[in-house]
Amino acid sequence: MLDARRLQTNLRVPVDGIIGAGTLTALFARMGAAPAIAAELGLAANVHFRTYGILDTGLRLAHFMGQCGHESGSFRYMEEIASGADYEGRADLGNTQPGDGRRYKGRGPIQTTGRANYRRDGRTLGIDLESNPHLLSIPSLGLLASTLFWSRMGLNAYADQDNGVACSRGVNRGNPKSDKPANHEADRIALTAKAKGLIL
Known part of the structure; x- marks a missing residue:
């Protein structure tokens, strides 16, 4: 279960226990996104994270943010x-x-x-x-495709296990069970740890 109040407290945003676009915008900003990109991603995430179950648990959200943070240069490059x-x-x-x-x-x-x-x-x-x-x-459409990919690869299940290796290889190798390490696997896991510090 995702603890909305803890996330909001960690992000230093109003604590109302309801995760919406504002809270998610703040999360993207803390992970490195510029204000305009963070706002667009936050708006889109408020819809698509729910559709694909990424907001169901803190681990799912943290692993998604860590992997995408690596891929996009801390959400600076779309x-x-x-x-x-x-x-x-x-x-x-x-x-x-x-x-x-x-x-x-x-x-x-x-x-x-x-x-x-x-x-x-x-x-x-x-x-x-x-x-x-x-x-x-376009950040909002890119995020939609990103959540679709995450779902298609079954990565929520690996995030629930806190399996950063499988999430990394699912994103970078196209196979969570790949024997080959993902490119920059350590950085992916480090960014996931940063996200955990904000979320959990």
Whole structure:
């Protein structure tokens, strides 16, 4: 169970026991988001975190914030800084056409990457992300896709176990049970610990 009053006390926001956009905005800000991005993410999270069960427990929220905090440079970047050229020709990401690497580079808090993921998420959400990949750079839409990915990978269950390794590998390797460590696994777990300090 998520202790709303503890979270609000830790964030130094009004303590009313009700988590809403204001509390979530403050959380994104404390994790590094600039004010405008924090406000948009907080508004979107107030809806999508409920839809995908991320607000059900403090551990779920902490692991989501830690993983996305790593992927997005502490919620400062909604589009990957690198060009995306490294993803060119990656059939495992569905990048089969020339230019797909740059076109479908990482976007949103969880850095959705690859034509196949843009197509699948777009079809699920009813948004043509394959034709309009730049839409995931909008913080609110990027957060929606991030929560969908988190749910599709079954990461709430691993967060409930406080399994930062599985959450890291689910996000970065596309498989929570991968034998290969996630890129920057230690930083992901450290950012999750920072989030726990604010939430738990």
